[in-house]
Amino acid sequence: MADLVKKSSRNTAKLHPAIAAQAPRERVLDSAFWLQFGEDPEPSTRQKMIYVTADDVSRVGPSTFNAGEMTQALGVAYSLVNFHFGSRDELLAETMYYVYTGYVQDVWAKVTSATRTPEIRMRTWIEALADKAAEIGGWGAVINFPTASLEVSGLVADKYGQEIVDLAELNLARVMMLISDMNKGQVSDKEPALGKVSSVSLLRNPAKTAQAVSVMMSANGLAILRGGRSATEAARQKSIDKILTKTHVTRIMDSLKQK
Incomplete structure (x- = not known):
């Protein structure tokens, strides 16, 4: 039986290399x-399915x-x-919401832990957005390209x-x-x-809102570049990405300093 399983795994890797890349052999599902992904070293089976799905789709x-x-796995x-989620797509939908919530929270956590000066916090937000996009990888397809x-x-x-609208409005307000x-x-x-941002307040000054949206779009372009690469490509392009990120962030910051 063990030989059959090994043979099946080899065939899957040969015929479906992308599927084989989903679950790396070196990954260990331990505490x-x-x-x-969370604070529990031994989460429920349902939660484990969400966490592994988050990792696989990345x-x-x-x-x-x-x-x-x-x-x-x-x-x-x-x-x-089907028992826990209803279907494969419903599993992906719930996991996407989990991933996006973490995306917004983790980026802001980097900002709040940065040195408390306006420029450093703004730069940190842009850089953290790109870093998080690289981390979540394939989820960017759902987040940025519905x-x-x-x-x-x-x-x-x-x-x-x-909930997604609340998170998006919170992101814009920040x-x-x-x-x-x-x-x-x-x-x-x-x-x-979260949940306390008024749509009216976001649109009170159209010029300021437009400026923030432009910054977000520019930062998101960098995030899409970083998040759209496979792990192998990301490793190969690491030094180039570092230069591109620094240059792009500097240009965004310079645009904000112009009066």
């Missing part, structure tokens, strides 16, 4: 792995993701996908539409605050809170 993207490979029956996975994007909109802080030369004491 250290789970703690990368390498191969949502369209190539094979839920059977995920359940096999965990040693559980495929039927648990039509790349219409079924999943539709489920996200249906189930988590308001960037507007960082730009305002640069203009004032001091760090704001009060920061925008």
Whole structure:
């Protein structure tokens, strides 16, 4: 039986190299792995499925993701996908919401831990966005290009539409605050809170909103570049990316300093 399993794995790698890349042989699903995603060293099976899916899709993207490979890595029956989530796409939708929430939270955590000067915090936000995009890899296809996975994007909109809007508005409000802080030369004491950002307040000054959106689009371009590469490509391009990131961030910062 063991020989049959090995033969099957070799055939999968040969015929479907992208699927084989989904679950690296060197990956160990132990407490250290789970703690990368949450605070529980031994999460529930359902939560483990979300974490492994998050990890798998980061390498191969949502369209190539094979839920059977995920359940096999965990040693559980495929039927648990339907039992816990309803379907493969619903699993991806819930995991996408989990990943996007972490995306926004982790980027801001870098900002709050940076030196409390306006310029450093703004630069940190841009750099952290690119770093996080590289980390989540294939999830960028769902976050930045919804039509790349219409079924999943539709489920996200249906189930988590308001939550996603709240996160997006929070992100915009934070960037507007960082730009305002640069203009004032001091760090704001009060920061925008999730679910407490008013759409009216975001549009009160169209010029400032447009400026923040332009910064976000420019930063997101760098994020898409960094996140759209495979692990092998990312390793090969690391030195180039470092130069590109520094140059691009400097240009964005210089544009904000112009009066």
